[in-house]
Amino acid sequence: MSSSQQPFRLAVIGSGPAGVYAAETLLRSPQVKNGELEVSIDLFDRFPAPFGLIRYGVAPDHPRIKGIITALHRILGRGDIRFLGDVEFGTDLTAEDLRLHYDAVVFATGALKDAELSIPGIELEGSHGAADFVAWYDGNPDYPRTWELDAEQVAVIGNGNVALDVARVLSKSADELLRTEIPQNVYEGLQSARTTDVHIFGRRGPAQTKFSPLEARELAHPKGLQVVMDPRDVEQITEAEWEAIKADKRTDQVVQTFVGWLEEQQRREAAGEEPTDREGGPVRRRLHMHFWHRPVEVLGEDGTVTGMRFERTRLDAEGNLEGTGEMVDYPLGAVYRAVGYHGSELPGIPYDPRRGVIHNVAGRVTEADGTVIPGVYANGWIKRGPVGLIGATKSDAIETIASLLEDIESGTLAPAPEREEDAILRLLEDRGVQYTTWDGWMALDEHEKSLGAAAVDADGEPRARIKVVEREEMVRVSRDGVQQPSHV
The missing domain is CATH 3.40.50.720 (NAD(P)-binding Rossmann-like Domain)
Incomplete structure (x- = not known):
């Protein structure tokens, strides 16, 4: 050149x-x-x-x-x-x-943007796209500062990483999330949430989930959380499918995690023991894992979500998903669809x-x-x-x-x-x-870290960062921290 x-x-x-x-x-x-x-x-x-x-x-x-x-x-x-x-x-x-x-x-x-889930009732109040909820708890400046968390029974539709993220945030106590960079408005919203039960629904079985073994195990980590399994979802796995599961290390580890939760649940039930979280502490919230459930309709009354209808599914002889014709309704106050992005x-x-x-x-x-x-x-x-x-x-x-x-x-x-x-x-x-510029980001980065250092988490330790949410404040901090050159 x-x-x-x-x-x-x-x-x-x-x-x-x-x-x-x-x-x-x-x-x-x-x-x-x-x-x-x-x-x-x-x-x-x-x-x-x-x-x-x-x-x-x-x-x-x-x-x-x-x-x-x-x-x-x-x-x-x-x-x-x-x-x-x-x-x-x-x-x-x-x-x-x-x-x-x-x-x-x-x-x-x-x-x-959230991919669409085209079923009746999806437009009801209390039915949300998971991407919108993620944007809220991640402090996206283009989204409202509040989120209604009044529902006790909540559904998350999907078996991918976003579904896990949403379910985990809904399941954790707000204090557990204080060690992260969540904005103050998100902490306050989650602190006042009335959620008691989070239900994750997947169309296919435990072997077809898209999580990693570590992500599956992390579902049970929140303090005060009990994972609830339906025995039918494991019993439905065929001998041929078990052979395929055993042949794939990742899939086997994921499925064995679910099986372990079910066995511990059944042992406690047989012994008449009260359920506990993974550390033996009291249960504050429950996370229900539902497999073989195809969404059919969001149920509602007066324009608001009151439940959801699913059809139980299974794999046919060729391994393709098919409906069984059995319909199951669940009472719910909110639905989050995590069926993909667009x-x-x-x-x-x-x-x-x-x-x-x-x-x-x-x-x-x-x-x-x-x-x-x-x-x-x-x-x-x-x-x-x-x-x-x-x-x-x-x-x-x-x-x-x-x-x-x-x-x-x-x-x-x-x-x-x-x-x-x-x-x-x-x-x-x-x-x-x-x-804004890179130097401006460095100024904002230091500002967010200083906000964290001035606050403490639930253990009394300084927080790593508190994310600034308001766009105008982000721009102000970014530009105030840098001498702006003139290019006129």
Whole structure:
């Protein structure tokens, strides 16, 4: 690359794992590392703080997943990726703006809407999408500060990681969550919750759950919690299925966890013993595991949830799920559906509403007819749908950035002869956008840690962090902590 040529300017929309890994993959490519290609990357996010799904979509008591922030923090802290937060694509910044100021753009906006569960009564008051509840307890600034937790009997529909997160948060005492970064309003809401029984329903059996063995065991960890199993759900497993379970170590460990809970429950019942939590303490709440239950209808009265109807299911001879015709009703005061996520449409970007993804081939964004749109790419869940673990976005990024590099190599993409790096900052300032920066995040990070240090958890220990929820406060702390340069 000649010294007179401009660097290749890339915009990445979304600062969660998919966005950060896309930027990092480009920076680590041989073309960049050997000096053949010079790049300049701006990473935009609609929130004032970075990290996307990890900050606003993962339960606060999941420190192993939250640990991914450490890796993302290390990448963004190097200084070769510019973070610009509190910038909303489609409002503060348009597709036309990106075409004018960048040579290419990668959309990594994720999938944070709830997938639909199309059954009668799903619209009743007290019926919620799990993603909305997650956003509330994670302090998403775009959501209300309060959440109604008056129901004693609560259902969580689904057998994936999000269902487990929701069930665990509903099952734990608020004091147990004080050791995490939950905001004060969330602590107060959970402290006043009237929940006594949480029911997790899955369409298939214990062997078809999507949890890891550790995640299954953690369900019984909350203090004062009793796990309740239905013997029928284990008895229904066929000999052929048991053979398949034994042949898979992960599945066997998960199922044996459920079997262990059932055996302990039956032993206590036979001995006439009172139930206890895992440490032998008194029971405060119960977590009921229900398998082989297909949702049929949310029951209600006067527009409010009063229960739910399920059909019991089984596996046929080919291993496919089928209904038995047996209907079972449960009295409930609230229902949380955790049946998957769905991506949101982006203004001016071709979108598949059925799958909730941007039309693309190997990360290259296309029109609905398959015509490639030069210089526009996608990565992560908005590219492939909300499946796979967070780490899978790394392999996604490798494919997407390989497509981008191929397009540069072929001459389809090339740096524009004249582009000022700070022109985008002047544009945002002219529009009155109070964008935040990486240095601003560092200021907010320290502020949240200082809030935690000034408070204590249930054991009297200082808290690691208290998350700031209000967007205006996040922006104020971020911008007050950094000398804002003028680009006028």
